[in-house]
Amino acid sequence: MGPLLSGGLLLAWLLSLAVLFGAGVQRQPWWTALLLVLLRTQLQTGLFIVAHDAMHRVLWPGRPCCNDAIGRIALALYAGLPFRFCRRQHQRHHRLPASGLDPDFPSDRRAGVLRWYGQFMAHYLSGRQMLRLVGAWTLLMLLIVFCTSVAPLLAACTVLQFATLPLLLSSLQLFVFGTYLPHRRQRWPERHAHPASLDLPPWLSLLACFHFGYHREHHDHPALSWFELPAARARTLPPHAALMAPVASAAEVSGK
Secondary structure, three states: OHHHHHHHHHHHHHHHHHHHHHOOHHHOOHHHHHHHHHHHHHHHHHHHHHHHHHHOOOOOOOOHHHHHHHHHHHHHHHHOOOHHHHHHHHHHHHHOOOOOOOOOOOOOOOOOHHHHHHHHHHHHOOHHHHHHHHHHHHHHHHHHHHHHOOOHHHHHHHHHHHHHHHHHHHHHHHHHHHHHHHHHHHHOOOOOOOOOOOOOOHHHHHHHHOOOOOHHHHHHOOOOOHHHHHHHHHHHOOHHHHOOOOOOOHHHHOOO
16 A cells, blocks of 8 residues: 555646646636645645655565655655655654654744744755755746746746745644644653644544644554554544544454
């Protein structure tokens, strides 16, 4: 399932980029443009989720070269991020969560959400990284100009709307649902030693951030792929709540 879903997300991201940049979407009504931005944001987040599974070597078990190659492609398309660096930092996050050595945790435990987000972004977006992103967006703008014969200003607006804005919104989505909400209580370790899971039904958890909000289950079982987390979440619910959970997946029934 991992390679198939990952390939589908990568293909959907590429196709949406090609279609939106070549279909004259600037003439669409505002609500259509808004839906397209939200769709691109969700696909952008999906790229990081693919890379995240690759960091844990669960994207393609038994094929580490293929696993890492897909992870590199996904992170490069997401924001030009280096796969080896991100995997090393994410491994530190799992080994030392909510500590002074956790790269995703604020240096000041009293930091609010905006300050935490700013530190989170500064940790991964260096000056070289920003130049790489600006270069990629400039190249996209030039491709639009030469392939569709639109004005440079309109091409720049299209890139901002369907490439830059979805990346910004995706970073907020990943931070809020995958870092801030699950780990904010750990700023007081004497009361909360473990990350929390968001109390969302599976369909809403999928839309929120590809089940990244089931964060306690992810930290307890990092060898599970993102689409296996709802079943792991259902197993931790009280008996009366488990009755309301969706039918178990085939992998769960087989005891995986």
